[in-house]
Amino acid sequence: MALTKARAKAIRALGQKKFRDETGTFVVEGLRLMRDAVASDFEVLEALCTAEIAEDPAAKPVLERLRAKCRQVEQVTPREMEQVAETVSPPGMLAVLRQKHETAAGVLDRRDPAQVLVALDGVADPGNVGSIVRTCDWFGVDGVLLGQNSVDLYNPKVVRATMGGIFHLPVVDDVDLLPVLTQAKSRGYSLCITDPAGETHHDRVTFAGRTIIVFGNEARGVSDQVRAMADTRVAIRRYGAGESLNVAVACGIVLSQLHRLLDA
């Protein structure tokens, strides 16, 4: 059974937010991400693979789990794959997954007394959002709250840049940040932002109890309303001439301090 033109078109259309929103689905490409996707509780609706990858021993366990999760796994030609794939060098595997929409309340209400969440307030670049989720995944952050004013979670560049993080930790998308952060504070969360004018240096910050660390827009930082709510304002010390840091890099620096007290 060949890939029909209509299906190829429908998959390609998922590169656009409008069609992702309409169908509540998104695309995952490549063996690396698919391995994490099939191990997660995301629902796989349909999948394509090339003959070459079907014969690759490294792909075998992934394909087996994929077939167990999804009845519609079809073999396509590299040319057909190229027509539907987003990445320049077309992958051996591609799947359409159903979006998950965790609720902020569900993530906030978990009983972990030392839960650390990261919130994104207007992070606009897909590579940055993906890289932040990846970094949170590395440092064991318990969940990410992606503000409405940030880029859409299921953007293919975000999904790719998470390097599987999207399948490892809860990322709540489309969060109305101000009411959610207000609610979080009333439930005992401490709010931390990064701020060049902050009074706590990054290598002096300690995290205790339930914490939300907010990272802001690439150009403007966190919004004034969120800044006004912050309990701790962390400044990353500057020693050179640079005016600013990339937001994903800043996130890595702050999160690398998360476990400092624990280990000291």
Added chain:
Amino acid sequence: MALTKARAKAIRALGQKKFRDETGTFVVEGLRLMRDAVASDFEVLEALCTAEIAEDPAAKPVLERLRAKCRQVEQVTPREMEQVAETVSPPGMLAVLRQKHETAAGVLDRRDPAQVLVALDGVADPGNVGSIVRTCDWFGVDGVLLGQNSVDLYNPKVVRATMGGIFHLPVVDDVDLLPVLTQAKSRGYSLCITDPAGETHHDRVTFAGRTIIVFGNEARGVSDQVRAMADTRVAIRRYGAGESLNVAVACGIVLSQLHRLLDA
């Protein structure tokens, strides 16, 4: 004097490495970067600006310095700017600069006894290379050695992502890394790499004396030859499920430890 088709074409062609190499020039776009460019010792060969930016008070000091540096500053229409600019929303200013090629020996031989350099061994993504230069600029790194196997320094995406760093600290491009690192070691530099299997955790590393910190390829890390030369192998502790960190994020985490000893 209007922008001729031939000149527009020549500027556009600088988006490609071939033409940058042939002419030894590169393009800088936008007021933000131009401010750093005119304050640096890079030579500006020609510049374009729109009428709108020429009337912007924020642009005035930049335009004045630009005119002092370069006789060929031409006013163009937004449409003309759109035809030559790389960025999607065309900038109000654009300039063609002469490439600088610092030598590795020149940077290695400076007499600072605590000099810290960063070397890149096969970093392939322009955004990552740019973001690393930006991070080095923030933390006061004394220079960057960009290995031959990394992306080209004057790629427009690299230039943009440095956020001015390229104009603040020496970045030696096209470095033949193995002989240069060998030379550096013989001159008393200590070599540090990041390595998931490293014996020194990122929050325990101290830097003393002349140091070169090497970051490697996005997928493969540093090459085996460089790994074999390393004096210190730093592991960034992992607390979650993530398999890896973005290389620019890893760079930020390691560099954020640079001044730890100094301040402690």
